[in-house]
Amino acid sequence: MKIIRSVRAMGKEIKRLKKNGKIIGLVPTMGYLHKGHISLLNRGRKENDILIMSIFVNPIQFGPEEDIKRYPRDIQRDKAIAVREKVDIIFYPRARDMYPSEFRTYVDVERVTEGLCGGRRPGHFRGVATVVAKLFNIVMPDRAYFGQKDAQQAIVIRKMVKDLNMPVKIKTMPIVREKDGMAISSRNKYLDNKERRAGLVLSQSLKEAKDLVKRGIKDVSIIKRKVTELIRTEKPACIDYVEIVDKEKLERLKYIKKGHTLIALAVYINKTRLIDNITL
Numbered sequence: 001m002k003i004i005r006s007v008r009a010m011g012k013e014i015k016r017l018k019k020n021g022k023i024i025g026l027v028p029t030m031g032y033l034h035k036g037h038i039s040l041l042n043r044g045r046k047e048n049d050i051l052i053m054s055i056f057v058n059p060i061q062f063g064p065e066e067d068i069k070r071y072p073r074d075i076q077r078d079k080a081i082a083v084r085e086k087v088d089i090i091f092y093p094r095a096r097d098m099y100p101s102e103f104r105t106y107v108d109v110e111r112v113t114e115g116l117c118g119g120r121r122p123g124h125f126r127g128v129a130t131v132v133a134k135l136f137n138i139v140m141p142d143r144a145y146f147g148q149k150d151a152q153q154a155i156v157i158r159k160m161v162k163d164l165n166m167p168v169k170i171k172t173m174p175i176v177r178e179k180d181g182m183a184i185s186s187r188n189k190y191l192d193n194k195e196r197r198a199g200l201v202l203s204q205s206l207k208e209a210k211d212l213v214k215r216g217i218k219d220v221s222i223i224k225r226k227v228t229e230l231i232r233t234e235k236p237a238c239i240d241y242v243e244i245v246d247k248e249k250l251e252r253l254k255y256i257k258k259g260h261t262l263i264a265l266a267v268y269i270n271k272t273r274l275i276d277n278i279t280l
């Protein structure tokens, strides 16, 4: 496995691989790998000749209130996982190489970035779209892999790729959950035992929503109320949003549209913000 740290060296390597007709898969990450990332690596390994994983804690997707220094990092552990998952190259650039002081260009995807997490974290998706566009230009992947856990992120990236005619196929992989239903996330590490138990309310309330729909309830306001009530039974939980939207346009719905509905939650468990979602 190679570790490449400079944009220039990565470009050279890609040129060589493309010349040899290699199909390239990219798994973009911010490191601190968990089972969710591993599912992306597994799929990427199966579908491509060369599997590249980027590790870059992207400063421009963090808001002024969000502490980038607090973001968990463990590069030695990530390297060991990458070897085990048969990654060919880790692209691990430095911030000054990705964003030199004269950097001035950003990618803004409109509409789909306005609600859900976009409404709560202004500038976040501009940062995500910009770094992903840069990674696509540097790595030139044939396929790139993202998790459904960040449902809005996957939609924003698909929209960017379509609108800007980027020659890459976006693959979205299902949410990986713990046995008890908790969606796996790097942020779970911030939770103590009590908070971890309270955090379960996200997946439980999504399950409750699914059951209500199964029982024939289509009115979004009823489902939202039930989900909200259930989350509020947990003392450390504070709702950031509960949204029921069209799963592609991310526009609010009044009634459940079978096969086209996304229920997305963001909930603070004390200081830690967790997200989860299901599609119906």
Ligand code: PAF
Residues within 6 Å of the ligand: 028, 029, 030, 056, 058, 061, 128, 131, 132, 150, 153
């Ligand atoms: O999902 C993430 O880890 C990040 O948002 C991504 C896609 C790697 C961009 O920094």
